Amino acid sequence: NAGVTQTPKFQVLKTGQSMTLQCAQDMNHNSMYWYRQDPGMGLRLIYYSASEGTTDKGEVPNGYNVSRLNKREFSLRLESAAPSQTSVYFCASSAADGYTFGSGTRLTVV
Amino acid sequence: QKEVEQNSGPLSVPEGAIASLNCTYSDRGSQSFFWYRQYSGKSPELIMSIYSNGDKEDGRFTAQLNKASQYVSLLIRDSQPSDSATYLCAVRGYGQNFVFGPGTRLSVLP
Numbered sequence: 001n002a003g004v005t006q007t008p009k010f011q012v013l014k015t016g017q018s019m020t021l022q023c024a025q026d027m028n029h030n031s032m033y034w035y036r037q038d039p040g041m042g043l044r045l046i047y048y049s050a051s052e053g054t055t056d057k058g059e060v061p062n063g064y065n066v067s068r069l070n071k072r073e074f075s076l077r078l079e080s081a082a083p084s085q086t087s088v089y090f091c092a093s094s095a096a097d098g099y100t101f102g103s104g105t106r107l108t109v110v
Numbered sequence: 111q112k113e114v115e116q117n118s119g120p121l122s123v124p125e126g127a128i129a130s131l132n133c134t135y136s137d138r139g140s141q142s143f144f145w146y147r148q149y150s151g152k153s154p155e156l157i158m159s160i161y162s163n164g165d166k167e168d169g170r171f172t173a174q175l176n177k178a179s180q181y182v183s184l185l186i187r188d189s190q191p192s193d194s195a196t197y198l199c200a201v202r203g204y205g206q207n208f209v210f211g212p213g214t215r216l217s218v219l220p
Contacts (some may be wrong), residue, residue, distance in 0.1 A: 024129075033207070040212065041116070041212065042198070042210050042211060042212035042213060043154070043198070043210040044209060048207060058207070078153040090153055090154075094208075094216075095157075096142075097159055098144050098159055098200075099144075099146075099154075099156065099200075099208065101153040101154050101155070102153060103152075103153050104153050
């Protein structure tokens with residue numbers, strides 16, 4: 001029972017490079033989310049997808065794009081990474097009774 | 111801007127004592143309330159959910175909700191060193207996304 005799987009677990013990027021964070025869930029959830037977590041800031045919503053084929057901006061969407069490829073997969077893309085995007089990124093999926101989080105991606109932009 | 115506030119801590123309690131974690135929220139329309147535990151370097155995991163006023167008990171954990179005061183708390187009885195973690199409060203309105211508090215760091219001293 002894998003739950004929510006995120007890749008990669010760690011990544012170091014140079015300023016201006018691009019990358020895609022991958023997320024897949026096997027719980028048949030409709031809703032999926034991308035959060036970033038910074039010290040003292042808590043979890044902040046970047047983008048979410050309430051169902052396959054829809055995506056919406058969250059609290060901090062600038063510098064990011066997302067794709068809901070199908071019901072299982074929801075990817076997050078950084079087109080031109082900036083040091084301010086250094087953070088831990090979590091993907092999550094939800095049913096009505098709460099979120100299930102992936103294991104996280106620790107991203108450093110130098 | 112919907113807000114969820116928590117004392118960042120650290121909250122230190124001796125082993126075997128009761129740990130009391132508090133959370134206040136600004137949106138009176140909030141309907142679902144959750145507590146997540148996050149160990150250092152790990153992803154948040156759901157430990158309790160509560161939907162109606164009063165207390166809800168699950169083993170050593172008790173969640174308390176007072177909607178009139180816009181207050182939710184988590185009590186941990188017989189605290190153990192393994193309970194040392196950051197506890198995140200999350201609040202959800204009908205048809206809305208979760209809003210997370212910044213978390214309270216709990217340290218249980220042997």
